[in-house]
Amino acid sequence: MLVHHLYSGGKDSSLAAWILTRLGYDVELVTVSFGLLDNWRFAKETAERLGFGHQVVYLPREILEKAMEMAIKDGHPNNAIQFIHERALEALASLPEVERVSDGTRRDDRVPFLDLPRARSLEDRFNVSYIRPLLGLGYRTIRELTERLFVVEIRESEELQKADYEVELRHLLREKGIDPITIFPRGHIQSRVLGWKEEPGME
Amino acid sequence: MLVHHLYSGGKDSSLAAWILTRLGYDVELVTVSFGLLDNWRFAKETAERLGFGHQVVYLPREILEKAMEMAIKDGHPNNAIQFIHERALEALASLPEVERVSDGTRRDDRVPFLDLPRARSLEDRFNVSYIRPLLGLGYRTIRELTERLFVVEIRESEELQKADYEVELRHLLREKGIDPITIFPRGHIQSRVLGWKEEPGME
Numbered sequence: 001m002l003v004h005h006l007y008s009g010g011k012d013s014s015l016a017a018w019i020l021t022r023l024g025y026d027v028e029l030v031t032v033s034f035g036l037l038d039n040w041r042f043a044k045e046t047a048e049r050l051g052f053g054h055q056v057v058y059l060p061r062e063i064l065e066k067a068m069e070m071a072i073k074d075g076h077p078n079n080a081i082q083f084i085h086e087r088a089l090e091a092l093a094s095l096p097e098v099e100r101v102s103d104g105t106r107r108d109d110r111v112p113f114l115d116l117p118r119a120r121s122l123e124d125r126f127n128v129s130y131i132r133p134l135l136g137l138g139y140r141t142i143r144e145l146t147e148r149l150f151v152v153e154i155r156e157s158e159e160l161q162k163a164d165y166e167v168e169l170r171h172l173l174r175e176k177g178i179d180p181i182t183i184f185p186r187g188h189i190q191s192r193v194l195g196w197k198e199e200p201g202m203e
Numbered sequence: 204m205l206v207h208h209l210y211s212g213g214k215d216s217s218l219a220a221w222i223l224t225r226l227g228y229d230v231e232l233v234t235v236s237f238g239l240l241d242n243w244r245f246a247k248e249t250a251e252r253l254g255f256g257h258q259v260v261y262l263p264r265e266i267l268e269k270a271m272e273m274a275i276k277d278g279h280p281n282n283a284i285q286f287i288h289e290r291a292l293e294a295l296a297s298l299p300e301v302e303r304v305s306d307g308t309r310r311d312d313r314v315p316f317l318d319l320p321r322a323r324s325l326e327d328r329f330n331v332s333y334i335r336p337l338l339g340l341g342y343r344t345i346r347e348l349t350e351r352l353f354v355v356e357i358r359e360s361e362e363l364q365k366a367d368y369e370v371e372l373r374h375l376l377r378e379k380g381i382d383p384i385t386i387f388p389r390g391h392i393q394s395r396v397l398g399w400k401e402e403p404g405m406e
């Protein structure tokens with residue numbers, strides 16, 4: 001039972017990947033990239049430290065450009081991030097070998113988040129199962145599991161070398177002469193997993 | 204890390220209990236009863252077969268009577284089931300030894316189901332974590348896990364000896380001279396777990 005799991009190297013997507021293994025799934029981590037930067041390497045590095053298989057799926061640059069336009073129009077990145085995430089799930093789900101897709105979205109996330117009709121639509125259009133291991137967990141539960149499992153580095157997102165959509169979106173904004181600080185909220189804290197704190201089996 | 208998990212003996216609440224153990228939690232199964240019937244014994248029997256600790260928490264009969272009035276007024280049990288489930292979670296969460304409560308509610312359930320504000324309210328009012336291991340799983344994922352793990356008996360709910368809220372609600376309706384068939388949809392399929400199909404650790 002193989003699951004293709006969207007992976008940024010952060011603690012949420014790492015925790016979700018671990019939960020999938022605990023449920024008996026084989027987990028292939030997938031990081032999406034638009035080919036602007038090679039920041040997917042941070043996710044690959046973390047995947048290797050945690051012992052997971054990892055691959056990169058490239059999405060068309062037009063998706064990032066459309067997302068950037070949305071972010072500029074809104075003055076806020078939420079709709080752009082949501083847009084990218086939906087396209088990333090669709091790209092993954094449309095691969096012929098993929099039967100199950102997964103991500104690290106949480107109950108308390110505003111974006112990215114697929115509501116029930118969208119989640120079902122993804123499953124029906126691509127004939128896949130869509131699994132969100134963190135959806136039923138609140139922040140306290142996620143924190144207690146994460147603290148037990150992972151060595152985590154936490155910094156402001158602008159500083160942190162990581163592999164989420166935001167990094168290439170910020171880069172493209174800068175290329176167009178727009179300071180990302182006008183779009184992204186200040187002081188947004190991001191995390192990156194550096195390795196296991198204890199053995200994943202816990203027995 | 205102890206979780207008190209609302210348990211009916213059905214496959215959803217059994218699967219959720221198994222997931223909790225896989226996440227490293229100690230799991231105490233709890234079946235609520237209004238003291239009308241001893242159908243909680245079916246849940247206890249299944250809990251013992253699966254190797255979990257089990258206890259019964261009695262709720263005031265007024266809750267069941269109010270739920271019955273709701274069901275009669277609506278001509279449908281959904282609001283009544285929702286009402287009972289919220290009171291059950293609150294009763295559990297209010298016990299002094301309880302830090303984490305859990306249930307087997309699913310992404311695709313209409314009732315019982317706590318929306319995000321209600322889930323957060325439960326956590327805040329009682330200072331507990333509320334964990335729903337099945338919330339991020341669709342019916343296909345639940346089916347593939349359940350089929351791998353459990354020997355399950357599936358029947359029409361009227362026939363099946365089980366320990367969910369519905370059984371005492373139907374009983375109280377009959378006591379008041381009301382045929383439950385006028386309230387509950389026909390052909391509602393229920394399940395009861397009889398035991399493990401394979402070892403819970405799967406290693």
